[in-house]
Amino acid sequence: MNSISLETSICSYRTALRNYALRFTHNLDDAEDLLQETMLKALRYANLYKEGTNLKAWLYTILRNTFINDYRSKSKWTSVIEVNEDLSSQQLRTSASNNLAENKFMSGDIQTALGSLPEEYRVPFLRYFEGYKYHEIAEELRIPIGTVKTRIFMARQQLKSKLRMYSDTYRKRSA
Template sequence: MINNSLNYQINDHKSALKNFAMNFTQNIDDADDLVQETMLKAIRYSKLYQEGTNLKGWLYTIMRNTFINDYRRTVKQRSIIDTTEEVNSAQLMKSATLNEANNKFISDDVNKALAQLSYEYYTPFIKYFEGYKYHEIADMLNIPIGTVKTRIHVARQSLKSNLKMYNQEFKKSNKIN
């Protein structure tokens, strides 16, 4: 259960949280919802807050992660495959053949990049990729949640660096289309 002192401290940051939420949502109602959800999560996970650390930063992190997760969820819900364009069987065969070959090369490169990660970075990243939450990974590996976040971040940066050629190709292909 949350202590009253922390509850008051969280409530004291409500206006700053609302300003921060407006930067994300650009909408008053959505910002209010985001602030409310952030405060509820802060209360729910208050035992994870370490007294004497930056409460405002902790709240901002909760808000940012909540916004990102909600955004991802919304994007997935809105993604619809357009089946109105007719495609003949010759186009499908050519496309499937090219995709299979490209995917094989990409898959090999991704596996090589993953193999270059040390165990301490590989394991949390793979667990996160499999859908585990930060706190679940921390519990599994018996390490602090901050360490989990850092290791996942470092793994992402390493993979991004090792696979930057695909990012450049992706940018080029999107400019053409």
């Protein structure tokens, strides 16, 4: 199957995929986002599709895995916050302005730390952070899966070392 006919076939499943995505997300906007991400991945990895196999099942698998990966990455970043006291608008304004300044510095430090990583560590780490699995990264970069794991581990170690000041700060705040 040539790439144009494969792309046409992939697009023909758009409605069925949207309905499938809606069952996961229960929200039309989120379903559209999931559908778009699925279509992009399908087109990006079209070379991995084996002609003669079930295209619809392949697309459904990509959609399901994308949802699961997004859910995992979001669950790492979300937390429940309980407020047991009433805060005045002045306290909130002061807190928000402090947080903006801190976040700006932290974001800059993170970008600097990421930029200082060797490219061989940075690329796999960023892919992993985006929600890709080890084997997907290995296929994309055409390197062994063990090498991917090692490079992500080394990137984490270097980032922990360079961003240690934030770790100590947050430990003190949560104590």
